[in-house]
Amino acid sequence: MDTALPAPIPARTLYQPWQRVAFLVLGGWITLIGVLTWPNREGMDRVLYTFAALYGLWWMIRGAMLGVRIDTRGIAHRSLGLTRRVDWCSVQAIGPSEQGAGPARSMLPEITTNSGTQLPLQAIATRSVTDAQAHLDALTAAHATHRAACQTCAA
Ligand SMILES: [Zn+2]
Numbered sequence: 001m002d003t004a005l006p007a008p009i010p011a012r013t014l015y016q017p018w019q020r021v022a023f024l025v026l027g028g029w030i031t032l033i034g035v036l037t038w039p040n041r042e043g044m045d046r047v048l049y050t051f052a053a054l055y056g057l058w059w060m061i062r063g064a065m066l067g068v069r070i071d072t073r074g075i076a077h078r079s080l081g082l083t084r085r086v087d088w089c090s091v092q093a094i095g096p097s098e099q100g101a102g103p104a105r106s107m108l109p110e111i112t113t114n115s116g117t118q119l120p121l122q123a124i125a126t127r128s129v130t131d132a133q134a135h136l137d138a139l140t141a142a143h144a145t146h147r148a149a150c151q152t153c154a155a
Helices: 017-040 043-065 129-149
Strands: 012-014 067-070 074-078 083-087 091-099 106-113 118-120
Touching: 012 129, 017 043, 067 129, 091 129, 106 129
Parallel strands: none
Antiparallel strands: 012 067, 067 074, 074 083, 091 106, 106 118
16 A cells, blocks of 8 residues: 555544534525515615525525534535535544523534634534534544544654
């Protein structure tokens, strides 16, 4: 086996189905209101409802993509706003983190990059201890698989 090649890591996406459904429904609702309302409005009102429709559409599209994708290259964090990719070679560590307070408190994995940047994976934040552990296990296992075979990381 050629050790210069990165270890193949089966592609998989970590996500929470209820979260995707929630954004699809919410985004769809906003889009529907915008689309149904704007023909009956004029001027600035029409512009606003058009924006509402586009905003809802954005939520539907991003909501359907929400999650963290793992593959041979690295991690792709797909949040509502944008997708951020981190190559495995740039990952120094992956550990547990928390966000929010009280009943809104949730657990999520956090990546620390080689440059020291912290990247919390908010797209898979959860209140379930089991889910949080499963996400963390999947990420750390994939990272370990990469490291074991990567000459760049070993150097
Ligand atoms: Zn590497």
